[in-house]
Amino acid sequence: GVLGAPPGPRLRRAAAQAGGNPALLHELAAHWSPLIETTGGILAELRVSEAELPDPPASLPQRLGYLSRSAYTALRHAALLGPAFTPRELALVQGRPAREVLAALEEPLLAGLLEDTGEQLRFRHPALRLALYAELPRAARSALHQEAAAALAGAGHDPARTAEQLLAGGALDRRAVQWLADSTPSLIAAAPGAAAELLERAVKQADRADREALEGSLADAALMLRRPESAGLLATLHERAADPGARAALAFKLVSALMIQGDMGRALAVTEDALAEPVPSPALRLRLEACRxxxxxxxxxxAQARALAVPVVAKAARLGDPLCGAEAHHAMSFALFHLGRGRESLRHVAEGIAWARRGPEANDMRLLLLANQAEGHERFDEPEPVAAALREARELALATRSTGRLVVTE
Known part of the structure; x- marks a missing residue:
């Protein structure tokens, strides 16, 4: 009735902000009416993207006048934490005992403003959360996000949640940069996109003494995201590095980035150059040989690859390192696959998986090998081992929140 035509896809997605509340949906549609275009009574669609929509009507929070001051304040702080949050997070941000926070949240829960999903509390009407958030002056929002990040970080909370607050808080202060430097490995594993965005900010702000380490972490995040600029960043860092161990480690990452981009010629050249230099770590040298x-x-x-893989597999067995063993057998299986020796290739894939199961540091390689195992058995029309490999891969990916693999070759 309000629109005069059925809503288009963008408008339907935006309507989800009402959380199924008809009165709220009517108010939002009226608020957006200057941005809605109706085509011949057939379709009503937003002329802008959802990201370009204005803040919800400032009158929406007035609907909450029945809440106590404590409950209303708790909701405003919860709005800073995003569409969903835990009571513990809110307690940390407000600096209040959990029992007081739970008491303050009882009213909005009973009123149906929040819903309990089991692990988190979620705003039932996203537009209401956005309106509560918009009530705060922009400068106050930034400061509150920074304070929330500090509270979450100080409690050793999930780094991905801390990163969300830092991203919303604008420029990074010294404390935030230090947290980022300390938390980068776990943050890259959990949320590489957020890690990359924060590291880009930190690099722009950093002095020369801190910039190189931050750029190295940024390259790691870009590598995890399969971003093309990772190769350029890593090449620059590799050229700068003087320490043999650091040069070898950066060479390995650069080779990984080049392989992801499909530039095997340059990857081979970098590998050969790295192996011609001192590599203090026997494990890292073996991994570079596997890359070759x-x-x-x-x-x-x-044929040359297969001949070189034989001593790599033997050295990996002597080292006893799970990741080296997995990568060595992966390299051999890859060479055999290209020689058309599928059954032998699959045997080495299975050996690699067995090595990878020995340590969590080999989880990404294990995922790659499991994918190769499923694909290999599928070629031989063997559905049971295909299903088993895919089941193990899914379970591992869920357990580790895996976001990618370091070396992608197939």
Missing amino acids: VLALAERGSA
């Missing part, structure tokens, strides 16, 4: 096998096989020299 992969690059040679991909570039059509599968």
